[in-house]
Amino acid sequence: MLSESRMNRERLAMVAVALMLAVAGVTWVLTQEEEGGSELDALVEDGRSDLEPRDSSAPQTGVVHRQGESKERPLSEGTAPGKSAEIPPPDVMPKPFEAAAYGRVFTREGGEEKPLPDAVVAICRDVSDHRGLSLQGAVLEHTVTDARGRFYLGSIPSDARYLVRVEHPDFASRFVPKISFESGQRRRLDIEMKAGLTLRGTVTAVDGRPLAGAVIQVADQTMRVMDQMQGVERQGTTDSEGNFIIRNLTPGYKRVHALMKGFATQSKTNVYLVRGDADPLKFVLGPGVSLAGRVVFDADDSPAAGVYVTAFGLQRDGGGPFSYPPVITDEQGRFLYEGLAKGDYRLTVAKPGTLAPGGRTTARTGGEEVVIRVKRLPRLRGAVVDPSGNPVSRFSIVAVSRDSLMFASKRLMRHFTSEDGSFEYPCEIRGAKVWLFAEAPGFAGGRVGPLSTQGAEMIDGLRIQLSRGAEVTGRVVDASGKPVGNASVRLLGVGGGSNPLAGFFVGSLRGLDRSARTDTAGVYRIENVPSGDYRLGISAGGFASSESQRSFQVRNDEPVHLPDEKLLRGATLEGIVVNKDGQPTSGVTVKLSLKGTPILASAYTTRTDGAGRYRIEHIRAGIYRVELLETSAVGGAQRIFSGLGGIGAQAQEVALGDEELRTMNLSLD
Known part of the structure; x- marks a missing residue:
């Protein structure tokens, strides 16, 4: 029986994100956060199980409402609370090509941890086409924490990237981005919840009388969810005096709507929340x-x-x-x-x-x-089979306007479970040449095309045969030639021809989800690699991340063995940030970008502590631009710097060598 997962997607949200990206730099967190914050991204990247998620200050979009058991559908309002999942014993492992996330949700009182029951924990597909950002797609599974604050989410396909969201009415939302799993892995996530910020205001009619029962919706302006109906972070109503209080909001820029039957809706944008309560808002509604x-x-x-x-x-x-x-x-x-x-x-x-x-x-x-x-979307119908012609029961389908998976968008990918390998794919790409790609665990993938979807309502009888792919092996060593264990090695696509910017977009934003970790001898083994041109991205704890400049080819499922890749320790940059009066300033984001790279390239960031100090470690050698941004402009890997409120008129430059320690004090003048 064929079952197709629902893709929660809102094209308008993506338009808004694209417009912001066109004028903005995307900051990608590669280093530590402010003092007292944890290192979730680094721990996830290193594959450790004792995870402590960072205290992200980024605004979180979308409220996860409680409801009954569900798979791959938005969590909607007005439904019954989900049940707390039983936590299997540690020796019960997920099935092959599946994974599980478990852990606990807690708060702190008097410095001591206190478990938080009845928190909703949801794991969602990450459909972002940029490795440094997350964009919430379909809710795959959710549960409610038990009396000890524990949760368990099982049967998670291990061949995709995810994000985890936690919601509780008494605390600000938490958002854990860029979560990936290995086949059969149980990954632990221990998540701390904190009280959020408060927004107050009044709603009156044009004649001055207070409006009771007006609905107040608060949405985050980064719109990091695909389903626009989930873009509301918090919602409330006015009391008999027309006053409203919306609690437990995350910091950042907000869009606030005031709605009342019989009156014209009014909105306020760029409402800035940071450190304490914002100034009260005043809405005056006219006739609607x-x-x-x-x-x-x-x-x-x-x-x-x-x-x-x-x-x-x-x-x-x-x-x-x-x-x-x-x-x-x-x-x-x-x-x-x-x-x-x-x-x-x-x-x-x-x-x-x-x-x-x-x-x-x-x-x-x-x-x-x-x-x-x-108009209805064209439907593409067919079956997916293995190299022997046998049906594949679990797979993903995506349409691409060019004959390369490098140009595929995760937003258009659909996931299927079908015993006979059958599928019916709604194709959002209309054109004379469309290719249909299929991927499945244990295979490199396959494709069919070109197809013409112009004016078509149904194309039937398609057959996509998957190949096993090639195996890419090699070794990661340090500067002295010693093996580096537990290093993450991932494939990056190569594209763009003679256009370096196009090559960046294809190679860095839409790299294949093919990766492996080195063993104690520093050896990695990446399986099921389709034919194509690649290079490697490598990261490991205690070393500067590396992206290989040399590319290699995979052809006809033939194995490829690569020369040793060397990791260096990297440089360290530290100092103090002061304001125009010479006083140390906390909460300022220090951004370090490699000179000459595109605006969307990765960057090192950190925030100053209470004494205005910052420290960034394991920086690749090179010449960097040093910029100062206000706190909300970058909040974890999820925030987009739009240029609004940036501080520091000009970026300074600094040249860093491997294992160099450099002190650089910065001023907001």
């Missing part, structure tokens, strides 16, 4: 109007249910937000947009896995019912 309509399929005028409809203001009387929270069509394809100011709007529609991109129309309030016509 509604806009009704239907969404139908163009081919047969049948209703399109469950479609997200989002209104963007074009010209409105009395202003209002640029975009409004989306509404969803009912079974008859109807929607009702309330709380709009009078004016003209552009309406866009989206439904992951169902609608072709581009459905939109313009409408004016007070006019006739709006009808939005949409």
Whole structure:
């Protein structure tokens, strides 16, 4: 029986992220955080089991509401709490090509740890196309901590990357990014929860009377979730005096909506929360109007249910937000947009896995019912088989507009479980040449194409045969030639031809998820590698991370043995950051970027402690730009620096050699 996992995706959210990336640098955490923070990313990268997640200051998007047992669907409001999962004994290991995450959630009182029961812990697919960022996709599994704060999440496919989110009404959200598993692994995550920040304000009508029962929605502006309906971090209502209090928010920039039936929605953007309570917000709501309509399929005028409809203001009387929270069509394809100011709007529609991109129309309030016509996605149907022609029961499918998996987007990947290897894939790429790639545990993958999806509704009878792939082996050593054990070795794709920037995007942002760890002799073995051109990325505790400059080829499943890769200890940069008055400043982010690299390249970052001190270790030798950013601009590996509020007008430069210790004091002038 065929079962296809639902992909939680909102195209509008990705547009917002793409716009920010176009004008922003992405900071990738490779070093320690502020004093008192832990080293989750480093521990995860090193594969250790006694994990202590970092105290991330990044805003977390999306509230995980409790509900019953579920797999790969968004956690929605109004459902029953999930049950605490039983924790198997330590000797019970996951099945091959599966993994498990377990651990505990706790708080601190008087310096002592206290278990936190009834916290919702969810593991979600990470569908980001950049290794340094995380983007929440489908919720794979979730549970609720028991009386001792323990949780267990099992049956996790080990061939993907994940993120873990923890929610509790009395504490700020926690977000643990970039989690990966090895086949049969049980990984421990011990997660500390802390109280968050508070946002207060009032909502009144234009005549000054308080509005009781107005809904206040707080969303994080980085929009690091695919499903826009999960983008609300916290929600509350006003009391009889029109006052509201929203507690346990994470720091950073927020978008706050005030909604009330019969009134026009009002929004405030760039609401900055950091260290304590923000200034109270004041919303004054004017009269609102509604806009009704239907969404139908163009081919047969049948209703399109469950479609997200989002209104963007074009010209409105009395202003209002640029975009409004989306509404969803009912079974008859109807929607009702309330709380709009009078004016003209552009309406866009989206439904992951169902609608072709581009459905939109313009409408004016007070006019006739709006009808939005949409097209169904082409469906590609077939089967996946092994080299002998036998069906493969668990696999992933993704469509690509070019004959290379390097150009694939995780957002378009669908996961299937089918005893006879059958699949039906909704293809979001329309064109004369589309390739369909399949991947499965224990295989290098396979493809079929090119296919023409222009004007097609169904393409049937496809057959994708998987190959076993090649084996890539080698050794990692230190500067003296001694083997380095437990080093992480991953494949990086090579692409872009003579265009170095294109090569960076293809090779660094969308590298294959093929990796291995060295044994005590420093030997690594990467299996099931498809044909292609590659280089290596290597990291290990106590060493500077390395990306090999030499590339190698894999052809026709033939094994490849590579020369030794050498890791160096790297440099250390430390110092004190002071303000314009010469006083040490805490909470300032120090960013170290290799000179001459693209704006989205990886960077070393850390934050100053209470005495204004910073220290970055294991830096690769080179010339670096040193920049100072305000605290919320970078918060763990999840934050995007948009250029808003950056401090320090010009970046300084510093040249660092291997094993060099350099002191560099910095000023905010």
